[in-house]
Amino acid sequence: MEHTSLLERFLRGAALTLVVIFFMFPIVWIFMMSFQTNETILRIPPQLVFEPTLANYTALITGKLTTAAGTLDIAFMRNLWNSVFLSVTSVAVALLLGVPAAYAFARHKFRGSEDIAFTLLSFRFAPALLVLLPLTLYFQKLGLANTYIGLIWVYQLICLPLILWIVRGYFEDIPADIEYAYRIAGHSWFATFRKIALPLAGPGIAAAGLLAFIFAWNNFVFALVLASADKQPVTVGALAFITSSGIQYGQISAAIVLSITPTLALALYAQRYLVEGLSLGAVKG
Numbered sequence: 001m002e003h004t005s006l007l008e009r010f011l012r013g014a015a016l017t018l019v020v021i022f023f024m025f026p027i028v029w030i031f032m033m034s035f036q037t038n039e040t041i042l043r044i045p046p047q048l049v050f051e052p053t054l055a056n057y058t059a060l061i062t063g064k065l066t067t068a069a070g071t072l073d074i075a076f077m078r079n080l081w082n083s084v085f086l087s088v089t090s091v092a093v094a095l096l097l098g099v100p101a102a103y104a105f106a107r108h109k110f111r112g113s114e115d116i117a118f119t120l121l122s123f124r125f126a127p128a129l130l131v132l133l134p135l136t137l138y139f140q141k142l143g144l145a146n147t148y149i150g151l152i153w154v155y156q157l158i159c160l161p162l163i164l165w166i167v168r169g170y171f172e173d174i175p176a177d178i179e180y181a182y183r184i185a186g187h188s189w190f191a192t193f194r195k196i197a198l199p200l201a202g203p204g205i206a207a208a209g210l211l212a213f214i215f216a217w218n219n220f221v222f223a224l225v226l227a228s229a230d231k232q233p234v235t236v237g238a239l240a241f242i243t244s245s246g247i248q249y250g251q252i253s254a255a256i257v258l259s260i261t262p263t264l265a266l267a268l269y270a271q272r273y274l275v276e277g278l279s280l281g282a283v284k285g
């Protein structure tokens with residue numbers, strides 16, 4: 001039995017190692033490419049031993065991209081700031097609107113509530129290309145085209161349904177008797193929502209906010225069509241590295257490393273809340 005147990009642990013460890021290598025290899029390879037020149041990257045066979053360079057990161061930070069066709073001005077750091085601003089603001093607005101709405105759908109059943117909730121969720125089903133043309137026309141008439149407010153508004157199609165449906169499930173898992181007991185003590189429904197429901201559903205709200213932030217950060221189509229270069233996020237700004245003299249693989253790799261750093265740092269910081277939130281209500285007594 002002991003020999004079998006050791007063998008099982010060895011096989012489990014080997015399988016886990018292979019899975020980690022499989023999923024981490026692209027990230028490690030991109031990280032290595034960010035310290036190489038185009039000539040080194042395009043060598044066949046690829047070289048694991050090379051002389052690292054910071055030229056790619058220097059080009060991104062200074063905004064000067066040197067190519068065979070000359071020096072180009074790029075606005076990657078502004079694109080990075082746009083991503084941070086748009087994602088944080090969009091998630092904040094979605095939490096402000098979605099959390100009370102999720103509580104209302106979870107606690108107050110009214111006629112048509114399920115239909116309204118499903119309609120909001122259906123925004124996640126529809127592909128972005130389906131709504132881009134009418135959105136573009138409406139935004140031009142309303143003066144919202146190429147504005148941060150317009151982008152934050154359209155980002156609600158990404159964040160709000162996600163937060164609404166995820167947080168609604170957490171509120172439904174909270175025993176209603178706890179809130180009833182607090183209400184009997186003479187407290188208002190808003191005080192019950194603020195002091196009882198929100199703290200109990202806090203991990204779930206944090207998990208939903210983090211997932212919404214990642215989806216907003218990775219959005220490409222809306223910002224590509226509805227905004228100009230000075231308001232576009234990094235997902236669109238990376239197109240600047242496809243130049244007439246070729247694709248700048250080193251700068252693209254450095255841009256990927258810098259663009260995933262905020263989401264990675266946020267995920268690591270909120271890892272405890274994410275795991276607790278995603279497992280909340282998984283086991284019911």
